[in-house]
Amino acid sequence: MGRLAVLLVQAGPALSDDDPTGSGRREPRLLGPAQIRQLAAELAVRPTKTLGQNFVHDANTVRRIVAESGVGPDDVVLEVGPGLGSLTLALLGAAGRVIAVEIDPTLAGRLPTTVAEYAPAQAESFEVITADAMSVRRADLPVAPTALVANLPYNVAVPVLLHLLGEFPSIATSLVMVQAEVADRLAAGPGGRVYGVPSVKARYYGTVKRAGAVGRNVFWPEPKVESGLVRVDRTHDQSDDPAVRAKVFAVIDAAFAQRRKTMRSALATWAGSPVEAERRLRAAGIDPGVRGERLGVDDFVRLASVD
Structure with a gap:
């Protein structure tokens, strides 16, 4: 990966006196449909399918996402695909620090200005890194994130989520918005119709659950699919060692490559x-005649450890 571009803007005096908590921390103003379209017009930006861009323009939706994430002043939030900054501004009102990763250099370049305009009291707590989220490594971030909150690009949502969970063991909580069908797969349990590779791999990191649905009308442009929220709470039950994880994931991939076959045949x-x-299945205490869709992550971990 090439050198990452990091933009940091420090705010001057806050312009708003809105401080409902009495904490001395003025609340950011949030973006609505008019502001989203104004910013897009200013930048001559049209959302692209290639980058999976759909901008949230509803303030209540971003407030809800932040509330569901449970982030607070002690959290360093990693946000992927901030776009024009709708969710970013809401996160800055709750978290201690927000680090955004944006692949589009035009959008990344405008974000610090947007934050300075709409959240001047929080601007010094914001950084944006211009990069592909799939290429981000621990050394690329100024501090270790404690939470991941993002409207993930739908075309790469699962790879990005799994990459970041693997790369940053410090992330204790993740709340991501993805395509509803993908949300169902991630949150599915063993034996379910849509239980598969994403379900098991996400559970390697912790507990996974659906955290609600999001309507199409809160996006610009309006997508053709429904959206859903997924929450992952890390448990550290499994090893953070990348080599161990790679062995487990290899077994998972093999088990579901031909999901209708028994484990004896699939592996x-x-x-x-x-x-x-x-032999390995029996050593791991697993019936060789079972299908992979009936097994949980602990079964795959045991199987991967058999020599």
């Missing part, structure tokens, strides 16, 4: 032969 290539697959 034959991974293990080297059906006989060796059966």
Whole structure:
């Protein structure tokens, strides 16, 4: 990955006297439909399908996302795909610090100005990194994030979520907005119709649950699909060692590559032969005749540890 561009703007005196908590911390103003379109026109930006861009323009929706995330003044929030800054501003009203990762240099370049205009009291707590979220590493961020809150680009939502959870063990809580179908897959439990690779891999990091639905009308442009919120609370039950995780994920991938097959057959290539697959399954206490969709993450972890 090339050198990352980091923009940091420090605010001058706050312009608003809105301080409903009496904490001395003035609340950011949030973006509405008119502001979103004005910013887009100023930047000559049209949302692109390639980058999975759909901008949230409803203040109540971003307030709800922040509330569901539970972030507070002690949190450093990592936001992916901030776009024009709708969710960013709401996060700055609750979190101690927000680090945004934006792949579009035009949008990334405008964000500090937007924050300075709409959240002057919080501007010094905001940074934006111009980068592909799939390429971000621990050394690229100034501090370790404690939470991930994002409207993820729908075309790469699962890879981005899994990459960030793996790269940043410091992330204790994640709340992401994804396509409703993807949200169902991530939150599905063993035996469910849509339970699969994303479900098991997300559970490697902790508990996963649906956290609500989001209507199409809060986006510009309005997407053709419904959206949903997914929350992941890290438990640290599994190893943070990338080598261990890679072995477990390899077993998961093999088990679901042909999901209608029994584990004995599905893991034959991974293990080297059906006989060796059966030996490993029995050593892990797993019925060789079961299908992968019936197994939980702990089963795959045990299986990956069998020599």
